[in-house]
Amino acid sequence: MHWIVTLWLKTLRFKIKDREPDGILALWHKDMPAALTTFAHQDITIMISSSKDGNFATKVAESLGYTVKRGSSSRGYETLRTLVRALRKGESVGMALDGPKGPPMVAKPGCSWLSKQSKRPIAYLNFEYSASVTLRTWDSMRIPLPFSKILVSFKHEYAS
Secondary structure (H helix, E strand, C coil): CHHHHHHHHCCCEEEECCCCCCCEEEECHHHHHHHHHHCCCCCEEEEECCCHHHHHHHHHHHHCCCEEEECCCCCCHHHHHHHHHHHHCCCEEEEECCCCCCCCCCCCCHHHHHHHHHCCCEEEEEEEECCEEECCCCCCCEEECCCCEEEEEEEEECCC
16 A cells, blocks of 8 residues: 555655755644655655554655654654764754644644754745645645645754
């Protein structure tokens, strides 16, 4: 099943406004499908929940070239420390600001903590879709339709 999702994600067309973001790629959980496609095969380490739902997301992410660390910002201290080490080596990492369970679009402290510990910026990602559907899930996940275009913009900021 994950190979069907991987194939569908490869049909999407994206454009990154300005330049490539670096540091901590921070997104809302609802934009995870678009984010996975946009930054595929760019040597990025991402955090995915250790939950049963995270198993499927992990398979998809690994097939798109991501290094996956399992955990969460609320119960994944060791995972966060692994991400800090990657950031200090100059690598980029990615995570959902609102974690695996929400509440939706309310940032958990993990991303800010990563920025402070690593002294690397947070790239807050924003996605605009030419065509998508919104699911009735806790996060109102947006599913881009096949062959749709996605405009990605972002703002870099250091945690204070």
